[in-house]
Amino acid sequence: MNEIGRPARWLYGMLIALVLLFVYLPMMTLVMASFSRSKFFKFPIPQFATNWYADVFASLSIRSFFWTSLVIALLVATIATVLAFFGALAFARYRWAGRKLYQKVLLLPILFPQAVLGLALLLWFSAIGVTPSWQAAVFAHLVWIAPITTLVIAIQVYSFDPAMEEAAVDLGATRWQTLKEVTLPILTPGIVSGFLSAFLLSWANFPLSMFSTGADQTIPEWISAKIQSGYTPQVPAVGTLTMLAAVIVMALGGFAAWLHARRRAGLA
Amino acid sequence: MAQATGIVTITAATTARAAPEPSGWRAWLRQAGVLTALPMALLMLAGFVAPLLLVVAFAFMPPQSFSILQPPTLANFQEIFANSFYRSFLASLYLAAATTLICMVVCYPVAYAMVRVFGRVAGVLALLITAPLFVADNLRLVGWMLFLVKGGVLSGALQAWFGIATDSMLYTVSATLFGLVYTYLPFMLFPMIMGIAMVPLEMREAAFDLGATRWQVLKEVDIPLAMPGILIGALMTFILAAGALSEPRILGGSSVVMIAQDIQNEFTFAQNWPKGSALSVLMILVAGVLAVTLLRRIDLDGIFGRR
Amino acid sequence: MVTTEAEARAAQPILQLRAIEKVFDQFAAVDRITLDIQEGEFFTIVGPSGSGKTTMVRMLVGMDKPTRGDILLRGQRINDVPANKRPTCMVFQSLALFPHRTVGQNIEFPLKIRGVDPAARKKRALELLAQLRLPDHYYGKAVTQCSGGERQRVALARALAFDPEILFFDEPLSALDYKLRKVLEKELKDIHRQTGKTFVYITHSLEEAMVMSDRIGVMNRGRFVQVGTPNEIYGSPTTRFVSEFMGEVNILDVTVGPDGTATDDVTGARYLVPPSAGAGPCSLVIRPESLRFVDGPSQAHNVVTGTVYNEYLLGSRVQYQIRVGEKQVLLLENLRDQRYEGDLDSPVTVGWDTGDSMIFPKGPLQ
Numbered sequence: 014m015n016e017i018g019r020p021a022r023w024l025y026g027m028l029i030a031l032v033l034l035f036v037y038l039p040m041m042t043l044v045m046a047s048f049s050r051s052k053f054f055k056f057p058i059p060q061f062a063t064n065w066y067a068d069v070f071a072s073l074s075i076r077s078f079f080w081t082s083l084v085i086a087l088l089v090a091t092i093a094t095v096l097a098f099f100g101a102l103a104f105a106r107y108r109w110a111g112r113k114l115y116q117k118v119l120l121l122p123i124l125f126p127q128a129v130l131g132l133a134l135l136l137w138f139s140a141i142g143v144t145p146s147w148q149a150a151v152f153a154h155l156v157w158i159a160p161i162t163t164l165v166i167a168i169q170v171y172s173f174d175p176a177m178e179e180a181a182v183d184l185g186a187t188r189w190q191t192l193k194e195v196t197l198p199i200l201t202p203g204i205v206s207g208f209l210s211a212f213l214l215s216w217a218n219f220p221l222s223m224f225s226t227g228a229d230q231t232i233p234e235w236i237s238a239k240i241q242s243g244y245t246p247q248v249p250a251v252g253t254l255t256m257l258a259a260v261i262v263m264a265l266g267g268f269a270a271w272l273h274a275r276r277r278a279g280l281a
Numbered sequence: 282m283a284q285a286t287g288i289v290t291i292t293a294a295t296t297a298r299a300a301p302e303p304s305g306w307r308a309w310l311r312q313a314g315v316l317t318a319l320p321m322a323l324l325m326l327a328g329f330v331a332p333l334l335l336v337v338a339f340a341f342m343p344p345q346s347f348s349i350l351q352p353p354t355l356a357n358f359q360e361i362f363a364n365s366f367y368r369s370f371l372a373s374l375y376l377a378a379a380t381t382l383i384c385m386v387v388c389y390p391v392a393y394a395m396v397r398v399f400g401r402v403a404g405v406l407a408l409l410i411t412a413p414l415f416v417a418d419n420l421r422l423v424g425w426m427l428f429l430v431k432g433g434v435l436s437g438a439l440q441a442w443f444g445i446a447t448d449s450m451l452y453t454v455s456a457t458l459f460g461l462v463y464t465y466l467p468f469m470l471f472p473m474i475m476g477i478a479m480v481p482l483e484m485r486e487a488a489f490d491l492g493a494t495r496w497q498v499l500k501e502v503d504i505p506l507a508m509p510g511i512l513i514g515a516l517m518t519f520i521l522a523a524g525a526l527s528e529p530r531i532l533g534g535s536s537v538v539m540i541a542q543d544i545q546n547e548f549t550f551a552q553n554w555p556k557g558s559a560l561s562v563l564m565i566l567v568a569g570v571l572a573v574t575l576l577r578r579i580d581l582d583g584i585f586g587r588r
Numbered sequence: 589m590v591t592t593e594a595e596a597r598a599a600q601p602i603l604q605l606r607a608i609e610k611v612f613d614q615f616a617a618v619d620r621i622t623l624d625i626q627e628g629e630f631f632t633i634v635g636p637s638g639s640g641k642t643t644m645v646r647m648l649v650g651m652d653k654p655t656r657g658d659i660l661l662r663g664q665r666i667n668d669v670p671a672n673k674r675p676t677c678m679v680f681q682s683l684a685l686f687p688h689r690t691v692g693q694n695i696e697f698p699l700k701i702r703g704v705d706p707a708a709r710k711k712r713a714l715e716l717l718a719q720l721r722l723p724d725h726y727y728g729k730a731v732t733q734c735s736g737g738e739r740q741r742v743a744l745a746r747a748l749a750f751d752p753e754i755l756f757f758d759e760p761l762s763a764l765d766y767k768l769r770k771v772l773e774k775e776l777k778d779i780h781r782q783t784g785k786t787f788v789y790i791t792h793s794l795e796e797a798m799v800m801s802d803r804i805g806v807m808n809r810g811r812f813v814q815v816g817t818p819n820e821i822y823g824s825p826t827t828r829f830v831s832e833f834m835g836e837v838n839i840l841d842v843t844v845g846p847d848g849t850a851t852d853d854v855t856g857a858r859y860l861v862p863p864s865a866g867a868g869p870c871s872l873v874i875r876p877e878s879l880r881f882v883d884g885p886s887q888a889h890n891v892v893t894g895t896v897y898n899e900y901l902l903g904s905r906v907q908y909q910i911r912v913g914e915k916q917v918l919l920l921e922n923l924r925d926q927r928y929e930g931d932l933d934s935p936v937t938v939g940w941d942t943g944d945s946m947i948f949p950k951g952p953l954q
Contacts, residue, residue, distance in 0.1 A: 017398055025394035029406065032391050036413050036466070039424025042434050046427050054427050056437030100321035102313075105585070109314030115322065117576045122329050124517055124572045126524015128541040129564050130329070132548050132557065136339065137332035140349075156328030163321060168585050213415035220526055224548075233417035240423060240531060249427070252420045259415045263408075486651055487684035490671045491698040492750060501697070505688045 040256060047249035054246070065250040075235065075251060081147050082216060082231040082255075088151045090212035093159040094166075097207055098200070100159070101166035106175065119160045127157060131224035138225070145227030153225035154215045161214065162207040169203025202273060209266040213259055333565060339558035346555055357559035366543060366556075370563050373540040376454075377523035380461040384469035384518050385511070387462075392473035393503075407474065410467050418464050422531040425460060426451060429532070452534030460528035465521055469514040475584055476510015477503070509579045516575050520568045540564055600662070602627040602786050603648070603754060608657030610643050617643040619810035620657065625754075625788060630780050632789040632797040634833070635807030641790045644807070645756050648788065649678045661753070677752040681759045683743040685731045691717075691742050692727035698750040716745035719782070736764050740772055744779065757789040761796065773799045794833050798822065806830050828948040831873045838879070838918050840872040842947075850947070854916050859890045864947045871948050876907060876921035878944035881928060881936055888939025894918070895933050910938055 017025075046054050050062035069075055103109070104116055122130065134153045135145065143149055177199065181191040197204075219233035226234065232255055239248050309315060341353035344360070361367055395406050413421060428434045431449035439445040450456060480503055488502045489495075504511070526541040540560060547557030601624035610618040617640045625631050635641045646652045648659060650671035658665050666674060677698075685694050693700075695716055696709040704712075710727075717726060720741040726734075731742060740760060747755055757776075761769045777800045780787050791797055797804045798818045805815040806829070814826045825831040828839065842850035842859065850861045850872060861872060885891045894912035901907075906927055910918040920938055922928070930936065 022398060025390070025398045028391055029394055029399065032387070032466075033409055035463070036410065039421045039428060039463075040413070040416065041424075042428045043420070043424040045434075046424075054430070055432050056434045057441050096320045096324060099317040099319075103315070103318030103321070105582070107312065107314030107317065109312045109318075110309060111318075112314060113581075115318050116581045118325055119321065120576065120581075121572060122325070124520055125329075125568055126521055126541060126564065128526035129524045129544060129561055130332075132541075132544055133332040133336045133561060134328070135548060136554060136558070137335050140335055152328060155324060159321060159324055164585065171582075171585060210415075217415050217417040217420075219417050219419045233419060236417065236423065237419050237527075240419070240426075248420075248423060252416075252423065255420070256416050259412075263412065263415070481682065481684065483680050483682050483684040484686060486671070487678075487680055488686075488697070488701075490649055490651065490678050491746065492672045492701045493697075494672060494701075497701055501701075502686065506686075 043249040043252045043256070045249075047246060047253045049246060052246065054244070065246040066254075069247055069250045069254065072247075075232075075247075078230050078232050078235045081226070081229050082233075085147055085150055085154065085222075085231060086212045086215040089154040089158055089215040090208050092151070093155055093162040093211040094204060094208045096155075096159045097162035097166050097211075098204060100163040101170045101200075101203070101207075102196075104163055105167040105170035106173065119163060122157050122160050123164075127218075127220035128223075130157065131221045134221070135224040145225050147226055147229040147231075149227065150222050150225040150229070150231070153221045154218060157218075157221060158211050158214050162211045165207040165210055166200065166203040169200050173199055202270065205266065205269055205273075209262060213262060216255070216259065216262075336558045336561045336565065339555050340562040342555040342558075344555050345553055357556045360556065361559055361563075366560065367563075369538045369540045369543045370560070372537050373523045373525075373564075374567070376458055376461060376525075376537070376539065377519045379458055380465055380522040381469070381515050381519045383458075383462050384466055385515060388466065388469045388473050388514070389511075392470055392477050395474055396477045403474075407471075410470055414467055419527040419531060422460055422464070422527055425463065426531055429456065451532055452536050454533065454537045457529045457533030457537050457539075460532040461522045461525055464525070464528060465518045468517045468521060472510045472514035472517065472584075473507070474510070476507035476514070479510065479584065480506040509584055512575055513579065513584070516571055520571060523567065524564055600627070601625060602629075602662060603788075604658075604660040604663075605648075606658040606660065608644075608647060608654040608659060610640075610647060610652065611655040616810050618647070618654070621810075621812060623805065623812065623815065625786060627786055628784050630777070630787045630789065630800055630802045632791060632801040632804045633807055634791055634794050634797045634804055636792055636833075639807040640810040641792075641807050642758060643810075645678070645758055645788065645790050648754075649676060649756050650674045651678075675752050676754040676756060677747040677750070678756040678758060679743050679747050679760045681762060683739055683760060685739060685743055685746070687730075687732055689731065690727070691722075691729045691731055691734065694731055694742055695745045695749050697746060702750060712749060713745070716748060719748075720745050720779075737768050737772060740764070744776075748783065748785075752785070754786045754788060757787065759791050762791070762793075769796070776800060794821070795835070806833060825946065828871045828873060831946055831948070836876055836919055838874045838876065840874070840916075842870050842872045844868060844870050844947070852916075855892075855913050857892060859945075860942045861945060861947045862942055864949065866949050869950045871950060873946040873948065874918075874940050874944065876919040877905075878940045879910075879918060879920040879938050880922070880940070881920070882939040884937065885939075889942040890945075891937050891939035892918070893935060893937045895935055896928060896930065898932065899928065910936065 045058065047065060048061045048063065049055070049058045050060040050064060100119070103112065104119065131153060134149075134156070138145055138149055173196075177195055178191050181195045182188075186194060217233065218231075219237060222231045222234050223237065230238075232251060236248055236251065239245055335349070338349040340357055341355070342349055342351050342357075343354050344356055361370075395403050399406060426433075429450040430436075431447075431451075435450070436447040439447055484502050484506060485498050488498045493501060523539075524541050525539055526545065529537050529539045529542060540563070544557050544560045544564070547553045547560065551557075603625040605621055605623045607620045607622050608618060609616055609620050619640070621644065633641045633644065643652070647654050650666070650669060650673075653667060659667055661674070661676075686697065689697065692710070692713050695713040696704075699709045699712060713727060714724060717724060722738060722741055722745075726738070726742075731739060734742060743760065761772055764772065773796055776787075776789075780800070789797070789800065794804070794806070798821075801818055803815065803817055804821050805812045806821065807813065808829055814821060814830045821830060822834060825834075831837055832839070840859075841853040842861070843853060844850045844861065844864060844867045846867055848861070848863065850859045850870065851857070852859065853869075859872065861870075864870060880888070882888050882891055892910075892912050894910045894916075897909045897911045897917075899906060899908055901924075902921075904924055906922055906924050908920045908922075908928060910920055912918060918938065928936075
């Protein structure tokens with residue numbers, strides 16, 4: 014029954030291909046639209062050009078939104094990874110009274126509509142006297158992203174045999190040495206993928222940024238504002254550039270994973 | 282050397298044992314699990330629990346007030362139901378249910394194929410499905426807008442290559458639903474993949490060996506054992522879709538108003554925090570009841586840890 | 589006794605394998621095996637991991653198809669009949685009990701699949717619980733709440749529920765502790781007798797196979813090295829591989845000369861050996877229990893002198909490590925009441941009779 018027939022295999026392959034096409038179609042459309050010369054999008058595209066990229070690179074405001082997005086994403090990724098590293102140990106490694114509740118509470122922000130969470134945070138910020146700004150956005154992002162990072166690292170923690178930590182302690186290591194010499198190196202792949210996914214999720218976030226950045230603006234917010242005020246081909250151009258940035262970050266992650274696997278295999 | 286280390290360990294252990302045992306909550310607080318959970322727990326308290334409690338408190342304040350120190354009232358809820366503001370809420374629930382159903386039907390065979398048929402490249406496929414989550418959802422919806430708009434990729438291609446004239450496919454309820462299915466598909470697919478991967482191959486083989494047909498294996502073994510994953514996927518899709526903001530705006534035009542849009546209006550333009558809060562409470566109730574009911578029945582260690 | 593019964597029915601084997609072969613990426617996991625299994629027989633396939641035994645049973649059950657060759661059930665070719673249409677059933681290594689079903693529902697599963705009505709199903713399930721000595725109230729118990737031995741019985745009851753013609757077992761006892769395994773081995777043999785069904789059992793333990801089987805097939809590298817009754821396998825193994833498989837043995841590298849005596853390649857000593865097929869490089873195999881302490885050359889056909897290096901108590905038996913010269917180590921096993929009285933490291937003479945040793949030419953098929 015495990016030997017799936019050729020026609021069935023083909024059918025399943027088609028299905029997956031269709032879903033992938035469905036998932037990537039809008040992104041391909043964006044890339045294409047960014048190279049269209051005319052101000053109004055029309056298909057088939059009459060004339061290709063890169064003038065909108067020139068516009069984007071020349072725009073000082075877009076450049077500053079880019080920096081805001083980058084700074085927020087880097088800070089969110091760093092803080093989320095540190096919190097999530099410990100959070101994942103509590104989630105998957107240690108047995109303690111309250112763990113089941115903690116696991117479930119951690120899932121709630123992921124299982125909650127981001128727009129509603131963003132609005133609740135907006136209310137909360139004004140109630141406690143915090144002016145919305147990019148710093149507030151870092152906090153807002155963390156509420157949603159740190160639990161996800163925790164899950165990513167927790168999956169790695171589950172496959173980690175606690176006996177290794179016990180062995181290190183038995184061999185004379187202190188708690189801190191055990192963490193540094195055994196736990197951290199073994200969990201590195203999970204930590205790196207946790208960091209990267211936190212960065213990328215923050216980079217792409219719109220609903221939380223929208224209600225927390227105040228006068229500061231991120232790239233997804235700029236895109237939303239442009240859509241409201243009228244389409245310009247700068248939108249697909251900026252979109253293509255942010256997608257490119259995400260691809261580069263993922264490729265770097267893939268390269269790191271490849272290097273790590275090689276080192277584990279003793280090839281490097 | 283080895284001996285010396287051994288002595289050190291023993292001494293350390295003895296000292297630890299000699300220290301007076303702390304009792305009650307102090308002992309609990311000293312556990313490694315509690316200590317490591319603390320930072321995340323504080324973040325959840327300050328960033329999730331407290332804001333939602335504040336929202337709940339505001340929902341019972343008189344309309345237009347900006348403080349929670351007034352006498353509580355049900356005025357906001359009365360207004361929501363009297364002036365049919367609940368319509369956006371019902372529309373959200375309806376669209377979320379439809380999204381969940383469509384995603385479920387589409388994702389099961391896809392997840393099955395990814396785990397059981399193309400298991401060798403499952404990692405690559407999973408990455409390909411995740412990658413779009415790293416692109417802002419409103420940007421991807423703009424992509425769909427350009428694809429579906431009159432003169433866009435679809436209607437332009439039909440016109441230019443086949444001579445078929447079509448109208449705009451945007452700004453309808455169906456376009457909103459389409460956008461919701463698109464955005465939340467990965468949220469259904471992922472847990473489903475995890476759920477299906479949790480079904481041991483031997484269980485299916487045993488059922489088959491005991492005489493079950495493929496359909497019976499699906500009904501008796503596959504679906505019940507993958508249920509935790511399916512339920513988590515359904516829950517996530519439903520709640521996230523119910524609180525969607527960008528889809529009805531970018532693809533739906535103003536054909537349908539969903540609850541998140543109403544909440545946003547009250548909080549920003551209308552500056553009526555209590556009413557926005559009351560609408561949010563409806564959302565929190567739905568999400569909370571569903572999440573709590575479901576999470577009670579599910580062992581998260583089993584799903585994430587494959588134990 | 590059971591063997592003679594099986595022989596009487598040899599005219600019509602229940603299961604016949606005709607040169608079956610399973611090839612994975614040019615590697616033959618099962619390599620042209622031909623075998624007849626008789627009705628009512630308890631046949632055990634023994635082999636180390638990777639010998640092809642699991643691949644083989646998966647084909648017999650219908651989970652995989654042979655690359656070449658035929659499988660016949662009562663003379664009918666069943667290669668293309670899928671597992672769910674075969675009147676055979678397997679007990680899995682992991683047991684594969686359905687965790688979302690109770691004990692009763694697990695047992696009734698094959699009956700439910702076949703559309704048997706609930707009352708008849710329950711009756712049969714209770715019957716099987718009784719037969720496997722599980723209390724009635726286990727019917728509603730969650731399988732996840734059962735102990736290892738109980739789960740084993742539930743799995744067996746589920747396999748028996750639809751009255752299959754042949755039961756296959758894929759190392760179902762391997763995860764259990766020693767004591768429980770011993771109990772269940774005997775229980776399984778009793779069930780075999782009670783039901784009179786054909787059992788085909790897979791294990792990596794020849795010891796386990798010995799306890800239960802009517803016939804044993806020892807597998808290595810996709811082929812049967814030897815097929816025979818437990819007695820034949822133990823008493824007259826045909827290859828060094830089989831002789832080693834039973835447990836610890838002494839293996840000496842020797843060269844058999846034209847006069848029929850063997851010269852030890854390590855010590856140069858000469859031994860009398862049983863007549864063998866050829867001369868040249870051979871392995872001389874002596875079981876530890878065939879070695880004994882002797883006072884001089886007159887007390888055994890072959891003697892060696894060495895020193896006692898260590899003593900190991902094995903319950904009712906005791907084992908000694910004898911060092912001969914620099915490079916050779918022999919194991920000697922005695923009953924506990926025949927313990928060696930001398931000191932460690934003191935010189936001893938040990939010996940064995942020619943009839944207790946086995947000689948196998950060295951070749952590729954060892």
